[in-house]
Amino acid sequence: MLPLVYSGQSGSLSAFLYMENSLDPKLVNGKIMICDRDSSPRIAKGMVVKDVGGATMIFTNSNSSSEDLVADTHMLSACAIGFDEGDAIKAYASFAANAIATMAFLSSKLLSLFFFER
Numbered sequence: 001m002l003p004l005v006y007s008g009q010s011g012s013l014s015a016f017l018y019m020e021n022s023l024d025p026k027l028v029n030g031k032i033m034i035c036d037r038d039s040s041p042r043i044a045k046g047m048v049v050k051d052v053g054g055a056t057m058i059f060t061n062s063n064s065s066s067e068d069l070v071a072d073t074h075m076l077s078a079c080a081i082g083f084d085e086g087d088a089i090k091a092y093a094s095f096a097a098n099a100i101a102t103m104a105f106l107s108s109k110l111l112s113l114f115f116f117e118r
Helices: 044-053 083-095
Strands: 002-006 032-036 055-061 079-080 103-105 112-114
Touching: 002 079, 002 083, 032 044, 032 083, 055 083, 079 083
Parallel strands: 002 032, 032 055, 055 079
Antiparallel strands: 103 112
């Protein structure tokens, strides 16, 4: 189980976009980061998280992307999820006092399991 963090709630545009030097390593190191899919390059976002010690990433679709998923090659473990599931996970991470999750990759295919404790 690892802490689950949604940087979109920080209010900082650069942290929301995962721009270089925008994430505080103390808040990211060893954690599962929730990242909104937007116009910023997804692979670049993964490098920002990796560089500050993030354990893994969850890419959530925007409303305009809905449930369409895109596979990317990242430098750390990552998965993409649809808009509806993303909203549920972001809500949990934003409102739970100590949001935690587990992400397990069962094969080379994009297959992930999330377990949340409340």
